[in-house]
Amino acid sequence: MKILIIEDEKDLREVMTRSLEKERFVVETAADYSTALQKINDYDYDCILLDIMLPEEDGLRVLALLRADPSTRKLPVVMLTAKGTEYDKVLGLDQGADDYITK
Numbered sequence: 001m002k003i004l005i006i007e008d009e010k011d012l013r014e015v016m017t018r019s020l021e022k023e024r025f026v027v028e029t030a031a032d033y034s035t036a037l038q039k040i041n042d043y044d045y046d047c048i049l050l051d052i053m054l055p056e057e058d059g060l061r062v063l064a065l066l067r068a069d070p071s072t073r074k075l076p077v078v079m080l081t082a083k084g085t086e087y088d089k090v091l092g093l094d095q096g097a098d099d100y101i102t103k
Contacts, residue, residue, distance in 0.1 A: 001046040002026040002045050002046050003020055003026070003047045004029070004039055004045045005017060005020075005048075006048060006051055006054065006059060006062065007030075008032060008051060009051075013031065017029060032054055032056050033055065033058075036054070040065075047077075048076070049078050050062060050063060050078065051081055052081040052092065053083070060092065063077055063097060067096040077097050078097065078098060079100040079101065081102065081103060082103045088100075
């Protein structure tokens with residue numbers, strides 16, 4: 001399974017990558033909006049772990065683009081974010097996230 005982690009916090013990104021690689025997942029990372037879009041356009045993933053707060057543009061914009069594109073519409077996306085209010089969770093799920101995990 002190939003996973004894309006879109007997370008701007010370097011330490012958290014590295015811990016997540018190591019943990020998933022120990023479980024034998026293939027992991028790629030992106031630290032910002034532009035890199036995320038480039039990787040999504042260039043490669044196929046089985047799942048995306050997506051932070052909401054990113055440099056340049058927020059993760060909800062990435063999610064909207066994924067859900068608007070027929071080739072990625074059904075790609076599983078798990079929001080991983082520090083925004084833990086009920087409103088934020090509902091917003092992420094309503095916009096098409098498959099799950100929402102608070103950091």
